[in-house]
Amino acid sequence: MFKYSVGPWNVHEGADAYGPATRGSFTFEEKIKRFKEIGIDAIQFHDDDAVPNMNNMTESQIIAEAKDVKALLDSYGLKAEFVAPRLWMDPHTIDGGFTSNSKEDREFALWRAKRSIDIANALGCDKTVLWLAREGTICPESKSQVEIVKQLVDALNQMLEYDKNIKVMIETKPNEPIDRNVCPTLGHALAVSAATVDPSRVGTLLETAHAVLAGLDPAAEMGFALAMGKLWGVHLNDQNGMKFDEDKNFGAENLRSAFNQIKVLKEHNFCANGEYIGLDVKTMRTQKMEDSFRHIETSLKVAKALEEKVNRYDYAFAEECIKDRNYEKLECYVLELIMGLK
Secondary structure, eight states, X not given: XXXXXXXXXXXXXXXXXXXXXXSOOOOHHHHHHHHHHHTOOEEEEEHHHHSTTGGGSOHHHHHHHHHHHHHHHHHTTOEEEEEEOOOSSSGGGTTOSTTOSOHHHHHHHHHHHHHHHHHHHHHTOOEEEEEOTXXXXXXXXXXXXXXXXXXXXXXXXXXXXHOSSOEEEEEOOSOSSSSEESSXXXXXXXXXXXXXXXXXXXXXXXXXXXXXXXXXXXHHHHHHHHHTTOEEEEEEOBOSSSSSOOOBOTTSSOHHHHHHHHHHHHHTTTTTTSOOEEEOOOOOTTOOGGGTTHHHHHHHHHHHHHHHHHHTOOHHHHHHHHHTTOHHHHHHHHHHHHTTOO
């Protein structure tokens, strides 16, 4: 049975690039209390979700505050899934973090990455995530396409050497907010992993919308990483084509794709080693504040409903269709199963 996670950023005030906030804010404790009531098992963190003013704190102060958050999670029976350094909202990361043209800014990015590891340890989890939001180029001639890959590998090596138990998940995305990301797909992430000092501790996190933005099938991307033993995290949501990252409700655009994502995860025992199914979905900007959690309820409902359909999938019938090379018959069966006609 799957276990599910969300992040506090999944309930937000409705501001976007084209308009201001449309709702008020919930406190962190209000969010996690509601997450627990909905049926969520774990919380995803950015470093400053756990320790908001960390840039102005000592390392010991950061750890102490993270321990207070751990106590709060414990009081609600929730776990921490991972901690990710937020390397795209600071003046030091205007030109990227690990791949910035500024040595000082690269050092800042590594400081935040190491503090994320400290926070993860304090929260009782052994994973950190690198969403490489600004790691790449806006102007292609501004950076060496060779050197930025080496800089990323060097940053990973320093993280792995800082903590011998931490596992790093690379969350891939081809673009937005930058034009060309240094690590746009899971294949790129696995190549980078192989170049580090300890590839066994560098894996991947696949987000549905990010795969669609790369023109790829999310279930196929998951399958690729599963075949390599490197799929350690997923963010389920949906995406209407190759535009800005929408983080729509899981299954809202493509139920068959959503079905196959659950299917490949079930077939290969995802969650058997303590992994979580992440729901990285955004509240619609039009929602009123009192209805700010409906998108998480909806996505969880869809994921569980599709899990039940995968449990009823007739593999013997599918094998007969495959043996007879009757893929039309198999496709009809899958569509009828998803529509509730089987």
